[in-house]
Amino acid sequence: xxxxxxxxxxxxxxxxxxxxxxxxxxxxxxxxxxxxxxxxxxxxxxxxxxxxxxxxxxxxxxxxxxxxxxxxxxxxxxxxxxxxxxxxxxxxxxxxxxxxxxxxxxxxxxxxxxxxxxxxxxxxxxxxxxxxxxxxxxxxxxxxxxxxxxxxxxxxxxxxxxxxxxxxxxxxxxxxxxxxxxxxxx
Amino acid sequence: xxxxxxxxxxxxxxxxxxxxxxxxxxxxxxxxxxxxxxxxxxxxxxxxxxxxxxxxxxxxxxxxxxxxxxxxxxxxxxxxxxxxxxxxxxxxxxxxxxxxxxxxxxxxxxxxxxxxxxxxxxxxxxxxxxxxxxxxxxxxxxxxxxxxxxxxxxxxxxxxxxxxxxxxxxxxxxxxxxxxxxxxxx
DNA sequence: GTTGCCATGTAAGGTGTTACATGATTTA
DNA sequence: TAAATCATGTAACACCTTACATGGCAAC
Numbered sequence: 001x002x003x004x005x006x007x008x009x010x011x012x013x014x015x016x017x018x019x020x021x022x023x024x025x026x027x028x029x030x031x032x033x034x035x036x037x038x039x040x041x042x043x044x045x046x047x048x049x050x051x052x053x054x055x056x057x058x059x060x061x062x063x064x065x066x067x068x069x070x071x072x073x074x075x076x077x078x079x080x081x082x083x084x085x086x087x088x089x090x091x092x093x094x095x096x097x098x099x100x101x102x103x104x105x106x107x108x109x110x111x112x113x114x115x116x117x118x119x120x121x122x123x124x125x126x127x128x129x130x131x132x133x134x135x136x137x138x139x140x141x142x143x144x145x146x147x148x149x150x151x152x153x154x155x156x157x158x159x160x161x162x163x164x165x166x167x168x169x170x171x172x173x174x175x176x177x178x179x180x181x182x183x184x185x186x
Numbered sequence: 187x188x189x190x191x192x193x194x195x196x197x198x199x200x201x202x203x204x205x206x207x208x209x210x211x212x213x214x215x216x217x218x219x220x221x222x223x224x225x226x227x228x229x230x231x232x233x234x235x236x237x238x239x240x241x242x243x244x245x246x247x248x249x250x251x252x253x254x255x256x257x258x259x260x261x262x263x264x265x266x267x268x269x270x271x272x273x274x275x276x277x278x279x280x281x282x283x284x285x286x287x288x289x290x291x292x293x294x295x296x297x298x299x300x301x302x303x304x305x306x307x308x309x310x311x312x313x314x315x316x317x318x319x320x321x322x323x324x325x326x327x328x329x330x331x332x333x334x335x336x337x338x339x340x341x342x343x344x345x346x347x348x349x350x351x352x353x354x355x356x357x358x359x360x361x362x363x364x365x366x367x368x369x370x371x372x
Numbered sequence: 373g374t375t376g377c378c379a380t381g382t383a384a385g386g387t388g389t390t391a392c393a394t395g396a397t398t399t400a
Numbered sequence: 401t402a403a404a405t406c407a408t409g410t411a412a413c414a415c416c417t418t419a420c421a422t423g424g425c426a427a428c
Contacts, residue, residue, distance in 0.1 A: 003387085030280065066407065084300060088307075099271075106266070114270060121273060223382085225417090227381060246379095250380065
């Protein structure tokens, strides 16, 4: 589990409540988690038990009280050790490819519709991401290198979807010419 | 769950035993599952209960007996309906990006080592995939379109890793020049 | 003679999701 | 008046993984 370390990361930037972390993680696409309560609140308890964070309760008159978590020196050490550890290979979960693999029984029109639906999904996502990258979401900015890296991450994420869209568009074209040449033969 | 449909897919190509399916799914990278026994044997029971496959026991003298599963018409209908359904967006799980996000406390050499380690992982994966694509793994080949699609899938999968490698290499370069220009300023 | 392949399956646990529950305050 | 935001947490469950269990046969 590296959600623990992702959370430690955000806490190494600024103290956060569970609620803050949920929003932060949910909003950051590169942190591929949904940011759901169950995991976040459980993980905060774990981090606290392991002495990687301290907890402070902040009473508020108008809103419910917040539990503010702050990273400890042990937490920073753990985070750095993890950051330097051997990286894993990325995992692409592309359900569309599984779908595409088993389109043997679809005719040309059904195939067209499928590709078009995927292309449209991607187009919408790309538009949304482009806007988000343009606006620049909340990111740590403690050094030139850090903001450079966060910008690189955002544009790289966008590029993944853009490349997928380019691929599907070229596939659409190639399938059309293929279908046509088969029609010519008959 | 679309593992069910992925398995139906392989069964729509050829009858398989659970053991065959495990190998098939485990070997096919685009079918992003590990191909573990637990899920496969449970899912086969489900598919059978739902009438999407039939089961036949094949006794063998030298080896343990095999349970051969064959897709039914209902299974084919289910598979086609699923293949035409609204595709999901891909999900990129890139733990390295989470790691990279929190490298604030690493110095230039530690950063270099991290990027180099990731690049090396990717380089190995790309080499392996290139060879596999070159050899051409076992894939259905029932029509020109189907083999075209499976070839597209394989090269696209490879391209994902190649692009990741290109990106990390460019990042290595940009971080070097950035570090140098900062040194020049001091 | 230990490892690996064939072939079935079970156990245990980690990871992640949606939905529910509470309760006050602000916004539409 | 209905919904969204703030803020905490729980329940139930889907999904997926590693490891274990059995047992014969073949290969090195």
